[in-house]
Structure formats: C-alpha cells, structure tokens
Amino acid sequence: MTDSDSPPINLESLYGTSVEEETQQKAFSEGEVPVAVYGLGKMGLPLASVFAETCGNVIGADIDPDVVATLQDGGCHVKREPGLDSLVADLVDSRSLRATTEPREASRDASVHVVIVPTPITDEKEPDLAILDTVIGDIATGLTEGDLVLIECTVPPQTTEQRVFEQLLEESDLERGEFGVAFCPERTSSGRALKDIRGEYPKVVGGVDEESTRAASVIYDTINSEGVLTVSNATTAEAVKLFEGLYRDVNIALANELAKFTDELGIDVREAIDTANTQPFCHIHDPGPGVGGHCIPYYPYFLIKPFETPSPLLSTAREVNDSMPSFTVSKVREGLESQGIAIEDSTVVVLGLTYRPGVEEIRASPSISITHELTDLGADVYAIDPLLDMFDAFEAQPIDQEDIYDLGADAIVLVTPHKEFEAIRWEELDTDPNGPAVLIDGRATLDNLDFDAWTYTISGGAR
Incomplete structure (x- = not known):
C-alpha cells in the first residue's frame, strides 16, 4: 500500500493513535481537537476558559440556563477571579468558547470530554455521585472511537475505574481500548484559578490504562506551563487529590487543638507554632474559628464512608x-460574663461570613454555626460581610460596615478578615462609652490593635 492509499489520519483522536505527540499537541493547539467542559461553575468556567485560550475550540455545558445565557452574551457569572471577566468576553467574541444547556449536544461535538461537576456530601456524610453519573450518561451518548474522557472533580478513590469507565462501556457502543478515561484533579483555589490552571503546580494525571495516561498528558502538557506528573493509575491520582486536602484538615485540627491549651499554658500558642515552624520538619498550620469551603470539610468522608479501613484520625480531625x-x-x-453582661442580654456583631477572605463562598463557613449558636443563646446577632448579597444561611441581621459605630454592640467577633475590615475605625469604637466590651479575634489579624475591651485571640488568649 502506498502512502496515498493509507487511511487518513484523524487528528481529533488523541487516544489510540500512532500520531506523534508533537503532532497531536499541534493539532490540539490549532483547534482541530474539539473540547467539551461539563460544569461551568467557579472552577469549571476558568478551566473551560484556559482550554479555550489554548485551543480555540471549546463548548461548555451547564444545566443552569442563566449561566449559559450569561456566557453566550460574553458575561461572567463567576466573581472575584482576576482576569476571568475579560478573558471570557474575548473568548466568546472570537467563538473560541461557546455554551449549551444540553450536555448531549456537547458530547456529540467533542473529542475530549472534561468533567468538573459538584460531588456533594449527603446529610449522612455519604459522597453523592448522582450528578457525575448523569453527566457520564450524557457523554456516553456521543462517545466515539478515539475520544478521551477526563475527570477533574474530586471523587472517592476507585470511582474513575470502577464507576465512570464501566458506565461508559455499558452505555456507549464502544469496547475497552477504543476510548480513554483518566482522572486529572483540579488543583486550584478560588481567587487564583487562572494562575493555578495555567501552571502554578504540575498537573496530576492517572489513566485507566497507559494510553489514557499518555493521551491526557498530551492535553495538559499543552495548557500547563509546569507540565504533568503521571501516576500509576486513576485511583492513585484520585488519592493524590484527597491526600492534599486531608493533610490540611488534620494539620489544622492539630493547630486548633493546640490553640485550646492557650489559657492553661498561659502562652500565645501561635508564637510557639511560628517558632516551631522554623525547624524544617515542622509545618503546623494556623488555628482559627473553624474550617469551611467546598473541599476540606468534605473530602475526609470520601475515605471514611465508602471504605472499611478504619480512619480514626480523619474522624477525630x-x-x-x-x-x-x-x-x-x-x-x-x-x-x-467577665464584663458582667449576660449573653441573652447582649448584642453581638459577627465580622466576615464567607469561609475565606476575599472569596464569595459560604459552604461550611464557621460563621453559619456561630450565628446560629449565639442566637440560640439569646443574643441579638448582627453580621457584616461586604462580599455577600444573600444572608439566608445565617441567623443574623445583616448591616453595613458603617452601621457598626451606631449599633452599641457588646461584642464583636472577627471570623473572616476581609480586606475591607481594615477600614474599621477601631479607635472610634474604643473611645465610645457604648463601645464593645468584648472583642474576639478569630484569625489573629488584630495583633497590633490597642483596644481596651476584653479581647480574646484564638491561640493568643485573653488580654
């Protein structure tokens, strides 16, 4: 057979092809490999945008019609991600990024399928994979030979191999070895998503077979300037993602437990932690009023619940x-009480309701429980958070930051130190005869504050 008689090379197929990787990367970068990203949330939209700026041929799928309509108009529903607004506008204008509410439409159009949908926890602390199952079923309807499915959302180990891959085999017309599946976890933080995705850290890649790992590496080596770390299989890659979060949860629990010794030891535990951390083998995290967000408080249950191996440390943390x-x-x-004020007769202001400074996210925020418990004890609770428009999750009356001077609060609790709080005129509160008698500093961000009220810093104690 002469070269002219050879079957044409399908550059859309990254899996199971003899085409050189350099040629594959070139084809991907030039838009010959259509990509679908399923899930356009706070991490999905930045991911879709980085794919689109690299290859210029991305369709995003999300079942929320408002999200899709906003994107189709060149708008960005994800807030406080530096550079994302302008990037999305440019990508939509150039038709590099499109959106649909029909995941099956995206599946028919794409050769690479990137899944980054929520994997929530039920009230019983069980991982809920229903959304993932639905999306994989949609992908199966359009899966063709040579396609590659990449799972970015965090899941319990063995999910990719035993659940995703098997579902695709069962619901598509393809056989084992005709398409690829890999787990490639997102390693991003809110407020810096584009920077992280583009290459703040290497991308972790683990496939259900060697070819899946290789094909996924071609993709991520193109979009990530730090390159790719390949691991033995998809389950190992799933464990990497979990271990990153579990380390932080256990470490923070250690810091929080040490912080509770503050009064009995009569020391500033943070000072001891900071000094201990000058030794290269010690890296104790910071204590605080709780651990929030959509990751760390939930990831332990991805191991605790689905597996029989005892995990007392994770549960204790x-x-x-x-x-x-x-x-x-x-x-x-x-x-x-030290100031002669009964909590049921008090007015308390909680500063900062989101789980992290500068991030508009309240999932598992410590402020939720704090406001509810204070209200249950009979306090009149007010809350200030410059990032939020909705306060339904909190048992508190929202007020503007300037209202704090006229409220006559008995106590102020700083939970999340947003940058906007640096404008608070503490000296005005301190000299006000009706100013607060108690100040709780949850994150030790008021160390240089000369305040006459009874002040307690978590890990620093009372003064």
Missing part, C-alpha cells in the same frame, strides 16, 4: 475542626 465554632461562642460568652 473532623470533630476537632467542627468544634471550633462552639469554642468561639464559648469565648464570647466568657468575655461577656
């Missing part, structure tokens, strides 16, 4: 971190 909002409230009560 969750208990310690979940106890910190109540510990914070106990210090509010202690401070008020």
Whole structure:
C-alpha cells in the first residue's frame, strides 16, 4: 500500500493513535481537537476558559440556563477571579468558547470530554455521585472511537475505574481500548484559578490504562506551563487529590487543638507554632474559628464512608475542626460574663461570613454555626460581610460596615478578615462609652490593635 492509499489520519483522536505527540499537541493547539467542559461553575468556567485560550475550540455545558445565557452574551457569572471577566468576553467574541444547556449536544461535538461537576456530601456524610453519573450518561451518548474522557472533580478513590469507565462501556457502543478515561484533579483555589490552571503546580494525571495516561498528558502538557506528573493509575491520582486536602484538615485540627491549651499554658500558642515552624520538619498550620469551603470539610468522608479501613484520625480531625465554632461562642460568652453582661442580654456583631477572605463562598463557613449558636443563646446577632448579597444561611441581621459605630454592640467577633475590615475605625469604637466590651479575634489579624475591651485571640488568649 502506498502512502496515498493509507487511511487518513484523524487528528481529533488523541487516544489510540500512532500520531506523534508533537503532532497531536499541534493539532490540539490549532483547534482541530474539539473540547467539551461539563460544569461551568467557579472552577469549571476558568478551566473551560484556559482550554479555550489554548485551543480555540471549546463548548461548555451547564444545566443552569442563566449561566449559559450569561456566557453566550460574553458575561461572567463567576466573581472575584482576576482576569476571568475579560478573558471570557474575548473568548466568546472570537467563538473560541461557546455554551449549551444540553450536555448531549456537547458530547456529540467533542473529542475530549472534561468533567468538573459538584460531588456533594449527603446529610449522612455519604459522597453523592448522582450528578457525575448523569453527566457520564450524557457523554456516553456521543462517545466515539478515539475520544478521551477526563475527570477533574474530586471523587472517592476507585470511582474513575470502577464507576465512570464501566458506565461508559455499558452505555456507549464502544469496547475497552477504543476510548480513554483518566482522572486529572483540579488543583486550584478560588481567587487564583487562572494562575493555578495555567501552571502554578504540575498537573496530576492517572489513566485507566497507559494510553489514557499518555493521551491526557498530551492535553495538559499543552495548557500547563509546569507540565504533568503521571501516576500509576486513576485511583492513585484520585488519592493524590484527597491526600492534599486531608493533610490540611488534620494539620489544622492539630493547630486548633493546640490553640485550646492557650489559657492553661498561659502562652500565645501561635508564637510557639511560628517558632516551631522554623525547624524544617515542622509545618503546623494556623488555628482559627473553624474550617469551611467546598473541599476540606468534605473530602475526609470520601475515605471514611465508602471504605472499611478504619480512619480514626480523619474522624477525630473532623470533630476537632467542627468544634471550633462552639469554642468561639464559648469565648464570647466568657468575655461577656467577665464584663458582667449576660449573653441573652447582649448584642453581638459577627465580622466576615464567607469561609475565606476575599472569596464569595459560604459552604461550611464557621460563621453559619456561630450565628446560629449565639442566637440560640439569646443574643441579638448582627453580621457584616461586604462580599455577600444573600444572608439566608445565617441567623443574623445583616448591616453595613458603617452601621457598626451606631449599633452599641457588646461584642464583636472577627471570623473572616476581609480586606475591607481594615477600614474599621477601631479607635472610634474604643473611645465610645457604648463601645464593645468584648472583642474576639478569630484569625489573629488584630495583633497590633490597642483596644481596651476584653479581647480574646484564638491561640493568643485573653488580654
């Protein structure tokens, strides 16, 4: 057979092809490999945008019609991600990024399928993979030979191999070896998503077979300037993602437990932690009023619940971190009582409701429990958060930051130190005869504050 008689090379197929990787990367970068990203949330939209700026041929799928309509108009529903607004506008204008509410439409159009949908936890602390199952079923309807499915959302280990891959085999017309599947976890943080995706850290890649790993590496080596770390299989890659979060949860629990020794030891535990961390083998995290967000408080249950291996350390760490909002409230009560004020007769202001400074996310935020517990104890609770428009999750009356001077609060609890709080005129509150009698500093961000009120810093104690 002559070269002219050879079958044409399908550059859309990254899996199971003899085409050189350099040629594949070139084809991907030039838009010959259509990509679908399923899930356009706070991490999905930045991911879709980085894919689109690299290859110029991305369709995003999301079942929320408002998200899709906003994107089709060149708008960006994800807030406070530097550079994302302008990038999305440019990509939509150039037709590099499109959107649909029909995942099956995206599946028919794409050769690479990137899944980054929520994997929530039920009230029973069980991982809920229903959304993932639905998306994989949609992908199966359009899966063709040579396609590559990449899972970015965090899942319990063995999900990619035993659940995703098997579902695709069962619901598509393809056989084992005709398409690829790999787990390639997102390693991004809110407020810096584009920077992280483009290459702040190497991309972890693990496939259900060697060819899946190789094909996925071609993709991510193109979009990530730090390159790719390949691991033995998809389950190992899933474990990498979990271990990153579990380390932080356990480490923070250690810091929080040490912080509770502050009063009995009569020291600033943070000073001891900071000094201990000058030794290269010690890296204790910071204590605080609790652990929030959509990752760390939930990831332990991806191991605790689905597997039989005992995990007492993970469970204990969750208990310690979940106890910190109540510990914070106990210090509010202690401070008020020391000033002769009953908590049921008090007015308390909670500063910062999101789980992290500068991030508009309230999932598992310590402030939720703190406001509820204070209200249950009879306090009148007010809350200030410059990032939020909705306050339904909190048992508190929202007020503007300037209102704090006229409220006559008995206690102020700083939970999340947003940058906007640097404008608070503490000296004005301090000299006000009706100013707060108690100040709780949850994150040790008010160390240089000269305040006459009974002040308690978590890990620093009362002064």
